[in-house]
Amino acid sequence: MLKVNGIDVFYGNIHALKGVSLEINEGEIVTLIGANGAGKSTLLKTLSGLLKPKSGTIEYLGSSISGKAPQSIVKSGISHVPEGRRVFANMSVEENLELGAYLRKDSKEIRKDIQSVYELFPRLEERRKQLSGTLSGGEQQMLAMGRAIMAKPKLLLLDEPSMGLAPLMVKTIFQIIEKINKDGTTILLVEQNANMALSVADRAYVIETGRVEISGTAAELQASEEIKKAYLGGL
Amino acid sequence: MEWLQQLINGISLGSIYALIALGYTMVYGIIKLINFAHGDVFMVGAFVGFYAIKGWGLGFFPALLFSMAFCAVFGVLIERIAYKRLRNATRIAALITAIGMSLLIEYGVIYARGAQPEAYPDNVLPSTSFNLFGAQISSQSLFILSVSVGLMIILQFIVHRTKIGKAMRAVSHDMDAARLMGINVDRTISYTFAIGSALAGAAGVIFGVYYTKIEPLMGIIPGLKAFVAAVLGGIGIIPGAMVGGLILGVVESVVSAMGFSLWRDAAAFIILILILIFRPSGIFGKNTREKV
Numbered sequence: 452m453l454k455v456n457g458i459d460v461f462y463g464n465i466h467a468l469k470g471v472s473l474e475i476n477e478g479e480i481v482t483l484i485g486a487n488g489a490g491k492s493t494l495l496k497t498l499s500g501l502l503k504p505k506s507g508t509i510e511y512l513g514s515s516i517s518g519k520a521p522q523s524i525v526k527s528g529i530s531h532v533p534e535g536r537r538v539f540a541n542m543s544v545e546e547n548l549e550l551g552a553y554l555r556k557d558s559k560e561i562r563k564d565i566q567s568v569y570e571l572f573p574r575l576e577e578r579r580k581q582l583s584g585t586l587s588g589g590e591q592q593m594l595a596m597g598r599a600i601m602a603k604p605k606l607l608l609l610d611e612p613s614m615g616l617a618p619l620m621v622k623t624i625f626q627i628i629e630k631i632n633k634d635g636t637t638i639l640l641v642e643q644n645a646n647m648a649l650s651v652a653d654r655a656y657v658i659e660t661g662r663v664e665i666s667g668t669a670a671e672l673q674a675s676e677e678i679k680k681a682y683l684g685g686l
Numbered sequence: 687m688e689w690l691q692q693l694i695n696g697i698s699l700g701s702i703y704a705l706i707a708l709g710y711t712m713v714y715g716i717i718k719l720i721n722f723a724h725g726d727v728f729m730v731g732a733f734v735g736f737y738a739i740k741g742w743g744l745g746f747f748p749a750l751l752f753s754m755a756f757c758a759v760f761g762v763l764i765e766r767i768a769y770k771r772l773r774n775a776t777r778i779a780a781l782i783t784a785i786g787m788s789l790l791i792e793y794g795v796i797y798a799r800g801a802q803p804e805a806y807p808d809n810v811l812p813s814t815s816f817n818l819f820g821a822q823i824s825s826q827s828l829f830i831l832s833v834s835v836g837l838m839i840i841l842q843f844i845v846h847r848t849k850i851g852k853a854m855r856a857v858s859h860d861m862d863a864a865r866l867m868g869i870n871v872d873r874t875i876s877y878t879f880a881i882g883s884a885l886a887g888a889a890g891v892i893f894g895v896y897y898t899k900i901e902p903l904m905g906i907i908p909g910l911k912a913f914v915a916a917v918l919g920g921i922g923i924i925p926g927a928m929v930g931g932l933i934l935g936v937v938e939s940v941v942s943a944m945g946f947s948l949w950r951d952a953a954a955f956i957i958l959i960l961i962l963i964f965r966p967s968g969i970f971g972k973n974t975r976e977k978v
Contacts, residue, residue, distance in 0.1 A: 501865060521868065522870050537866075541855060542855060542859075550852055553867045554867075554868040598867070602867070
């Protein structure tokens with residue numbers, strides 16, 4: 452579905468991604484784990500068009516999307532839930548969801564999809580008229596995910612959905628991620644919570660200082676001594 | 687009952703400030719730029735309206751709409767030519783560019799048509815005055831007030847109910863998150879300039895009809911005062927610009943009514959200084975977000 456081939460990305464003078472390659476197949480949950488500053492978010496931003504790769508190619512559903520504007524990438528079916536949720540705090544929950552469907556023109560279907568987001572996240576329905584800045588962190592994460600789903604993505608990019616959330620909420624969020632995946636959306640999940648990420652993922656990539664160092668199935672990585680030591684807290 | 691009359695004068699003047707202040711505040715809200723050329727768009731609007739009325743014999747409303755359309759295009763051109771390439775530059779570079787743009791428009795207009803003032807014909811709007819609780823109120827000032835209020839209601843509708851308005855609010859809150867929704871940020875910024883400039887154009891025509899005399903440097907002082915109004919209300923906040931404009935207009939009229947008409951302009955800037963000292967985020971500005 453998505454094929455990233457040796458991309459180099461710079462943040463000003465910082466060489467943030469060095470020849471990164473990865474592949475995502477339809478229907479998978481693929482996770483990208485690594486320490487702070489390894490380049491995980493940079494990769495997601497490049498996939499969604501916020502950053503442009505200096506070299507290398509990104510192929511999605513058979514055509515190149517590297518260097519395209521974010522709006523055409525969203526249109527082609529990739530939605531990105533950014534790190535730190537980035538909900539529109541000055542707007543209501545429902546307005547945020549409507550903005551998620553910004554590029555769609557089928558207003559009846561949009562109403563229906565807002566209802567199905569509310570079924571997925573009943574907490575959001577209770578707060579639909581509330582300003583999203585007043586929501587708790589977990590609720591904001593739900594809103595950011597619901598908003599991304601409103602674009603009807605084929606591929607959903609999730610950046611640190613568990614960040615700063617209580618353990619119970621993390622569990623809920625991960626259950627929902629699995630549910631979204633079962634409903635037919637392919638997922639690329641960036642996480643620092645490697646345990647949690649590997650437990651839901653099919654495959655995983657480990658990224659360190661801008662390079663993919665290890666890749667394999669989630670089960671392989673969970674079993675690897677090296678990974679256990681570095682990312683799973685030596686359990 | 688001179689007070690009531692002054693109050694109504696103040697509100698009419700304030701509604702003109704408010705219309706200009708809206709453009710300042712919308713542009714600031716979205717790209718964090720104080721567009722100092724905005725007062726000159728107001729001046730261009732006044733001249734376009736003048737030529738439309740005097741040259742083509744248009745009535746008030748057609749001239750108003752024409753001037754608004756002209757200024758909308760003009761505002762977008764200013765953004766595309768001067769500001770767009772500075773999107774990632776320092777804020778001081780953009781600010782200096784805005785001042786340069788302002789001078790360019792002022793002296794461009796003088797170069798094109800000379801510096802002599804013009805006078806709006808006085809029969810554009812029927813002017814009768816009537817008595818309200820002993821105050822002489824001209825139908826013109828009520829008419830102007832209702833046109834301004836009407837435009838502000840339309841603006842509120844655009845910003846809160848339409849797709850482009852939602853996109854504007856999204857971009858002003860978080861540009862990258864807006865991009866991730868598929869919002870075309872460049873186009874949204876252009877719409878913002880178009881709407882803000884159209885309001886300035888409307889203010890120009892209204893000003894011309896109300897005060898008659900227009901000239902190429904007329905945008906400077908009202909532009910600065912509208913900027914004060916925007917800061918007073920809380921820059922970047924749309925209702926703030928409306929309220930700030932009205933307060934400023936009323937304060938100026940009150941200062942004149944007390945017999946200090948020479949201090950009118952100073953009053954506006956004293957307000958600016960006081961606001962910057964005591965409440966820099968303005969009347970509607972919030973520094974912290976409430977959590978429920």
